[in-house]
Amino acid sequence: MIKGVDHMSILPVIVIGSGPVGLAAAAELAERGLPFIVLEKGPRPAFAVESWGHVRLFSPWSFNVAPAAERLLATTGWRRPPGAVHPTGRDLLDLYLKPLAAHAALAPALVFDAEVTAVARAGTDRVRNEGRQAKPFLVRYRKDGSEQEVRASAVIDTSGTWSSPNRSVSGSLGAVGETAPDVARHISYAMPDVLGAGRRRFAGRKVGVLGSGHSAIGTLLDLAKLADAEPGTSVVWLLRSEAIDPAFREGARDQLAARGALSVDAARVVDSGKVEVQTGIRLAAIEPRTGGLRLVTEAGSTIDLDELVVATGFRPDHALAGELRLDLDPALECPTGLAPLIDPNLHSCGTVRPHGEALLAHPDRGYYIAGMKSYGRAPTFLMATGHEQVRSIVAHLAGDTVAAARVELVLPETGVCSSSLPAAAAQPSASSCCGAKPKLLETLG
Template sequence: MTLLDITPRTSRSDRLATLPVAIIGAGPIGLAAAANLADRGIDFVLFEAGDDIAASIRSWGHTRLFSPWKHLVDPVSRRMLEASGWQMPNPERAPNGTDLVEQYLVPLSQLPQIASHIRTEVEVTAVAREGMDRTRTRSRKVTPFVLRIHDANGVDELTARAVIDASGTYRTPNALSSNGLGLLGMEEIADAVTPALPDVLGRDRALFAGRRVTVVGAGHSAANTLLALIELARSEPDTQVAWMIRNTKAARVTSSPDDELADRAALGGRVDRAVADGRIELVDGFEIIRARRAADGVELVGQRRGEVVTHETDVVVNATGFRPDLDMLREVRIELDDIIEAPKRLAPLIDPNVHSCGTVEPHGFRELTHPEHGFFIVGMKSYGRAPTFLLATGYEQVRSVVAWIAGDVVAASAVELVLPATGVCSTDVGGGSSCCS
């Protein structure tokens, strides 16, 4: 039997059939997986490392998404919510992250068929097979998964019949250094570095007001932060804004008339105008090598057009994109693309080195299958280091995966995905994130 055999194999273990499906991550995709499992009457447990659901989105809740509501709600979740009296907000309006959480994800998480299955403040640190490391094959497919968890009570292990990893990538940003390794000197400047999408005009205002700020990254997260900073500079005129990219052009935020998401299409143009007007200093072609403390702030050392150069600043915003946490998966058999660390069969559809403007091809459990039977990576994490993920893609992924787990081969195979045309091309792996869907 080959890896791509689409017929679910009947377990020989009665015990396996009694165990729940484990979902890692209670963001939009993890909650959608929970809704699909609940809809099919399949037991599950949903683990969230944060102190509440959608912890990562809450951290950038001030940021407006590109997609309108009609592209942000999982169809099965919508049906379940509407049965409880919920009404979807204006389908054509794009919410911010806080709206998405409060108006959709929280009500979804509070549905009786989902709420009792959620465990917050529980971090999954490893996945394996019960009593097996990754080298043992005999009876592997009918052996339960074991998840090692850390919570307020300490360390424990729980078993599951299948695992859906929807943990995302927000907690594992790419390094500031251009070679992908941890930045030399990072320990010296750590207190001057912020993660992507800080709340420049709100919670984090004091960190940026009146200071020299350098945003590193070529994607939409960088662009959102740059626009917030020039808005801040209007009321705090001593604020200086620099934008550092390692290529000569930020392809991901280039405006395109072909982009059906109007807010995203306009983003690049606004940044370009700010650069042209001198409100943003563009530092292009800068490959960061190391960092160090300077007498008057932070100094980034790099190569630019063949020469060693330095750049001084007070605050650095790391908007270089994200990568999947693979350490937790060392003892399961996964098959990833060598370049972007996405599932092998999904990678050709999303690789930013070759992916052209337009829509993502429909894909489901087949493209997400690994040698580890019953284990799936979904959502943003399934895209590895590729930056073009949309929530609608993840919803279709989990619909197909859950149908496969349920033994419904027809539904699992009938994948359909209609996305807005992106109008965005990219050739810079790891240069930025696609925030926001």
């Protein structure tokens, strides 16, 4: 219980979002016997996961199921899929998240089509000090065309960053013209389902992919497959850097077999000529042209495309907490105490240490950001880390300060983010990753 607040046992904890980390938080709350409500803006549980259902995760099932959720599901006879198998987003949804959301301990608390628009301290604003910490939270959300409110003892925002992908220039800024309707209809963000739902959109077209991470590489590999099957399809890899990172060609020596396989395959398609590479591409503007786009670089050169995939990461949107007092790092937009641990200039996924409530707390006590959104603009989030975050947060809310401070997750020393990886490459043996068990993790949470 938050010290000095006497409404904890009466008002619910509000969880924003019902993705993997949101449902893990709900399982922790159910196990602790705390009242809670989960507000999901989509029409179904873990709705955002449907958008990346075609993506195969680098992490195996052993890292993708939250311990509290597994204990809860075990009471129904549910068994976790084989720990060394790497699921797709669709597998995660169908085999784990949907059964979890349907569990009797969680289902009554889930509210769908409920988009949270604001969180504040009831009866006050961001400026006022008097009695602030004793006031409950007021959570406003939009449902069925009208605004509704609920008071809460605490709020855990696990809404993620999937709905706010970075644009082609400077995160949210984008190139001039990028958001114009006749331009935007030819742009996809993150990881479109090139071989599935988006096949007709990309087949027979000249497609550019902007970005250098695993999302971009996975999309390039899928487009190369599409080009083999659909005549007239061509692929251009657009890199902001002046050269391909030398590590790109070191996949065969990568300790992480799945990541290594991805790099090896990407190098192969580049060397084969199936993917054209253009480096030093810094966009200034994107203009419409008949049937497609014209990219204008800062150097004044132009590139004509039919479709563009912008795979340059994600950013958080903290607008809903505009009346709260948050302690955010000015660069990463994550909790200030967490920033030194996740700065992408210093860390890869695997070097980030587990952490909990103490590093995630804000000046408005009882409000937490967990999951992918807690990492702000850093690309290093691990789903298992999100499970540990909410375990610690809920332990603190329940008054179990010992459990809240304890670290109950051991992470590997190396790790990766995510990719649309072929199934065969995504299932290495346990001994192939630097030790006795798989050390493959992902960022989608």
